[in-house]
Amino acid sequence: MIGIMRNYTQLTEEERYQIYEGITLGLTQTEIADDLDVNKSTISRELKRNTGLRGYRPxxxxxxxxxxxxxxxxxxxxxxxxxxxxDLIGKDWSPEQTSSWLALNEDIKISHEWIYLHIYQDKKIGGDLHEHLRCQKKRRKR
Structure with missing residues (x-):
């Protein structure tokens, strides 16, 4: 019977040694995952990320x-x-202009999507950044 998987936590060094032992014993990734009570994708991801030329070394x-x-x-x-x-949005710059200008001139990399999300978050808490957007689109409520 398969038990309930634990909530996600990062693998410990001890668990990595258990993975190594399972590999040397010839167990499948699924069997190793069951022994550690983790999802089999956790084992797959661990092996993919951390297997070098000399194999998996914990x-x-x-x-x-x-x-x-x-x-x-x-x-x-x-x-x-x-x-x-x-500051730039307050000067009526678009999020696209702001994102591009900051990346080129100040080495700040923020996507225009993040800027839009920030503006709408500001609106939720009573801010006025949204008033500087050129297109006042109605957003659908979730």
């Missing part, structure tokens, strides 16, 4: 995982950058 996989965590930024766009976006 210590190396942990180092790679730790490296990815360190390089991940929790907040991609900071308050100062959003203030700059709001």
């Amino acid at each position: 210590r190396q996989a942990q180092i790679l995982s730790d490296s990815r965590k360190l390089n991940h930024s929790s907040q991609r766009i900071n308050k100062q950058q959003w203030d700059r976006v709001e």
